Amino acid sequence: MSLTVRTAVAAACGALALAAPAEAQAPGKFRLNLSYEGKLLVKVLDITVSQEATDTAYSSTIRLKSSGVLSAFKKIQQNASARGTIVDGAARPGYFRHQNIDGKRNRKVEVRWAGGDVVTTATPAYGSMGNPPATKAQKLESADPVTQLVRIALGDNRNQFCTGSLKFFDGKQRYNLEFTGRTNAAPDAREKRLGLVNPVRCRVVYREIAGFKKKPPEKRNQGLNKPITVGFAQVGPNGPWVISSLTGSTPLGNATIELASVSTSGAAPD
Numbered sequence: 001m002s003l004t005v006r007t008a009v010a011a012a013c014g015a016l017a018l019a020a021p022a023e024a025q026a027p028g029k030f031r032l033n034l035s036y037e038g039k040l041l042v043k044v045l046d047i048t049v050s051q052e053a054t055d056t057a058y059s060s061t062i063r064l065k066s067s068g069v070l071s072a073f074k075k076i077q078q079n080a081s082a083r084g085t086i087v088d089g090a091a092r093p094g095y096f097r098h099q100n101i102d103g104k105r106n107r108k109v110e111v112r113w114a115g116g117d118v119v120t121t122a123t124p125a126y127g128s129m130g131n132p133p134a135t136k137a138q139k140l141e142s143a144d145p146v147t148q149l150v151r152i153a154l155g156d157n158r159n160q161f162c163t164g165s166l167k168f169f170d171g172k173q174r175y176n177l178e179f180t181g182r183t184n185a186a187p188d189a190r191e192k193r194l195g196l197v198n199p200v201r202c203r204v205v206y207r208e209i210a211g212f213k214k215k216p217p218e219k220r221n222q223g224l225n226k227p228i229t230v231g232f233a234q235v236g237p238n239g240p241w242v243i244s245s246l247t248g249s250t251p252l253g254n255a256t257i258e259l260a261s262v263s264t265s266g267a268a269p270d
Contacts (some may be wrong), residue, residue, distance in 0.1 A: 093147040113140075201229065
C-alpha cells in the first residue's frame, strides 16, 4: 500500500492505526462510518472508512481517491478491506485485501492469518518480496492497517493511545509506527462539531523493517524526515475511538488529513 494509506489508514490512512489495546474492552456492537479529507494547500484526497463490530467479529472497508486539482494530474484509487475475530476485546487479523487501481498493474493483494502462519497471494505476483523479505515471525507479530484501525475503535480509554510502537504487515511490507510526546487536549472547533471528546495528540515516526528495497538506515522512512502529528478522539463519551487528524511536513508545505464527518450506531448485525 502507499504511504498515504499506511499513515492515514492505518490509517491509511488506515491509517494512515495507533492504539494496539491488547486487553481493551470493546464498546459493544457498533457500526461506524468515517469520511476524511486530505489537503496539500487545497483538497487532494477523499478517504472513507466503514467499520462493523460484534462481540466476536469485525469487518472494515477503506477507500481512497484523488480529488480536486490532484485528480487532474494523477489518478489515485485504493481499496482495502479486512475481517477477523474479536477475542477479549481485541481485534485479531484473519483476512486482508487491498488493491491499487492505477490503470497499470492494478495489483490485488490478499493476506490470510491462519494455522500459525501468514500467507500472501498477489495478482500479478510481486517480482521481489523485498531485501530482506519479512520473516514469518515478523508477519505474525503484526497486523494489517485496516485491522489496526478497528483496534483503535475498540480502545478502552485515552491512556492507551500514543505509546510504544505498532507493527504492521500489508502482504509484503513490514513497518512500524513509533509514538512520542503524548498529550491530552481539549476538542478543537472541528472536533466539537463532530461530537468528538477526549482528544489525545502525539508525534509518530514511520520505520521500514522488511519487505522494501535495500536502503541505508537513514533512508528507511519514506522521505518523512520529521515526525507526523496525529490526533485521536472518542465519538461521544461511550463511543468508539477514531483518528481525528494527521499532519506531516512536505517540500510543498504541511499536508493534513482530517476527519470531516462521522456517523455511528450502537449495534452492528450479528
